[in-house]
Amino acid sequence: MPAEDAAIARIPAERRPQSADGSIPRVGHLIEPASSGRAKCRGCGRAVAKGELRLGEVMANPFSDEEGAERSVWFHLDCGAYKRPEVLLAALEGHPEPIEGRAELEQAARFGLEHRRLPRLDGAERASSARAKCRHCKETIDKDAWRLRIVYFEEGMVSPGGFIHATCSKPYFETTDIMERVRHFSPDLAASDLAEIGRTLGAG
Numbered sequence: 001m002p003a004e005d006a007a008i009a010r011i012p013a014e015r016r017p018q019s020a021d022g023s024i025p026r027v028g029h030l031i032e033p034a035s036s037g038r039a040k041c042r043g044c045g046r047a048v049a050k051g052e053l054r055l056g057e058v059m060a061n062p063f064s065d066e067e068g069a070e071r072s073v074w075f076h077l078d079c080g081a082y083k084r085p086e087v088l089l090a091a092l093e094g095h096p097e098p099i100e101g102r103a104e105l106e107q108a109a110r111f112g113l114e115h116r117r118l119p120r121l122d123g124a125e126r127a128s129s130a131r132a133k134c135r136h137c138k139e140t141i142d143k144d145a146w147r148l149r150i151v152y153f154e155e156g157m158v159s160p161g162g163f164i165h166a167t168c169s170k171p172y173f174e175t176t177d178i179m180e181r182v183r184h185f186s187p188d189l190a191a192s193d194l195a196e197i198g199r200t201l202g203a204g
């Protein structure tokens, strides 16, 4: 098991959301306060602070011999809304208690479902070389051009999926309304960079 999975906890049955008939669904994504500050968010790679509400994506545990064993990976709620929209919406349904910003989280998740590739967006950067080809138009991305990072989720693992030109946002994501996500996943970009990316998207 990879070291980063050490923080993955099994969810005790009594804490899993129940369906209306009282049965416990085999997979129940959940929202709960982080029990420690050790688990890293799979969306942004940063730790979820102890006590902060987090999204748990629950899945079968292939590392266990126990039948029906489950494991969960964790996300900040906003990272979950952006990158695991269907999981967040399912967890929200099972969590009627008030959550700060619930409406915004739901809105971000629904926007991601309506634009099926958008949850792959992992931020923006200047191309460090002219080696990568755009996943959308297949053309080379020039050195120093703004490019958008793509990632895929599978079985709780994140894998890099390459890049697209910032100018290919519209045809690839079917929207250019992505700056909130770019800012979220590339928190180190300066305001001038963000402004430039915003203009580049519009130029696509």
Ligand SMILES: [Zn+2]
Pocket (backbone or CB within 6 Å): 041, 042, 043, 044, 045, 046, 075, 076, 079
């Ligand atoms: Zn996060």
Ligand SMILES: [Zn+2]
Pocket (backbone or CB within 6 Å): 134, 135, 136, 137, 138, 139, 164, 165, 167, 168
């Ligand atoms: Zn392109």
